[in-house]
Amino acid sequence: MSSTSRQYDAVVIGVGGMGSSTLFQLAKRGWKVLGLDKYDIPNALGSSHGSTRIIRLAYHEHPSYIPLMHRAYDLWRELEITINEKLLFTTGSISCGYEGSSMFSGTRYACDLHNIPYEILNARETNKRFPGCSFDNNILSVYQPNGGFLRADRCISAYLSLASDLGAEIHAREPLQTWKSHENGIEITTPNGIYNTSRLIICAGSWASKLV
Ligand SMILES: Cc1cc2nc3c(=O)[nH]c(=O)nc-3n(C[C@H](O)[C@H](O)[C@H](O)COP(=O)(O)OP(=O)(O)OC[C@H]3O[C@@H](n4cnc5c(N)ncnc54)[C@H](O)[C@@H]3O)c2cc1C
CATH class of the missing domain: 3.30.9.10 (D-Amino Acid Oxidase, subunit A, domain 2)
Incomplete structure (x- = not known):
């Protein structure tokens, strides 16, 4: 992947109820967005997953x-x-x-x-x-x-499918490890490499306190 393709308007960490709707709303506005979840999407560990x-x-x-x-x-x-x-x-x-x-x-x-x-x-x-x-x-x-x-799982999958259609990238099993801000934005690190973004949006539910 080239360095330019790793530059985003926003990276959303956590793809549960909050993250999936955020990805859709930003993609709808024409933003280049990336969503990352540390587990499968959906997974049984987040608090918005499940049928209702x-x-x-x-x-x-x-x-x-x-x-x-x-x-x-x-x-x-x-x-x-x-x-x-x-x-x-x-x-x-x-x-x-x-x-x-x-x-x-x-x-x-x-x-x-x-x-x-x-x-x-x-x-x-x-x-x-x-x-x-x-x-x-x-x-x-x-x-x-x-x-x-x-219908919670269906809500998440619907938003993700619409966000993908609008160009959002969504990666399961890719946890945010570290992030740091610099003069041109924010650099984030995952096991797959480094991404740069203008905005970092943490939707990690009960894990958020470990990331901010
Ligand atoms: C058992 C339970 C039942 C509930 N029932 C209701 C209800 O009926 N009605 C209601 O209004 N509210 C309910 N709540 C509260 C509500 O579900 C939550 O507030 C809401 O769903 C949180 O959504 P979220 O997207 O912020 O978090 P989550 O759905 O928890 O999603 C967070 C995501 O972040 C990911 N993540 C964490 N760390 C990282 C990382 N380092 N890198 C990448 N990804 C990461 C996780 O894998 C997870 O998928 C309930 C909560 C619980 C725990």
């Missing part, structure tokens, strides 16, 4: 997720139209816990702050509506009608 993942508008962790989630819903719908395939199934979702728990109170707070529709269900109502649940009396649920699930 839950999606909902309000997460208990912080209300600041909600604008991002509105955008995510729009992008999943856009992807469904592009590939003519259903990826996001809206089934309704419940976030359950004791009244003072962060799961219950954090979700309700986030819904209130951003006017997200929800219902509060007591344990009896939850168990009746969702026969798979068998909660104790003191468990409360925040039911979000917009919640559901994504």
Whole structure:
């Protein structure tokens, strides 16, 4: 490979849910991009791999997720139209816990702050509506009608196939080992050699702290 073919506008490290969508979005904008994953794509070790993942508008962790989630819903719908395939199934979702728990109170707070529709269900109502649940009396649920699930592996493979069609290079089993910035960009090293890039985007999930 010549040295010029190893120069990229962006190198994305980690090709899970975050990395695959990043590669597509950048390739769509005409960027020359390279995606690297240390394992197979997909692999069973990352946190977005597997057949399904839950999606909902309000997460208990912080209300600041909600604008991002509105955008995510729009992008999943856009992807469904592009590939003519259903990826996001809206089934309704419940976030359950004791009244003072962060799961219950954090979700309700986030819904209130951003006017997200929800219902509060007591344990009896939850168990009746969702026969798979068998909660104790003191468990409360925040039911979000917009919640559901994504076909996670299919989402990743769809984004990667579209990104490849747009010219993205994607290498499995090629870990980032080291990176350093210099005056013209960033140099990264893998077992296969050296790449230069204007931007380095770390989407390595729980491995990210080892790389930054
Ligand atoms: C078991 C589990 C279930 C979850 N369920 C949900 C859910 O239902 N709904 C929800 O919203 N969230 C859920 N989460 C959280 C959510 O899945 C994650 O936050 C999200 O998927 C992370 O995606 P990611 O692309 O950042 O990371 P990952 O999917 O983990 O991808 C990181 C990738 O980086 C690669 N990598 C690591 N180091 C290197 C390196 N040096 N060089 C190259 N590649 C590297 C890895 O191989 C991996 O493929 C769950 C998390 C877990 C762990």
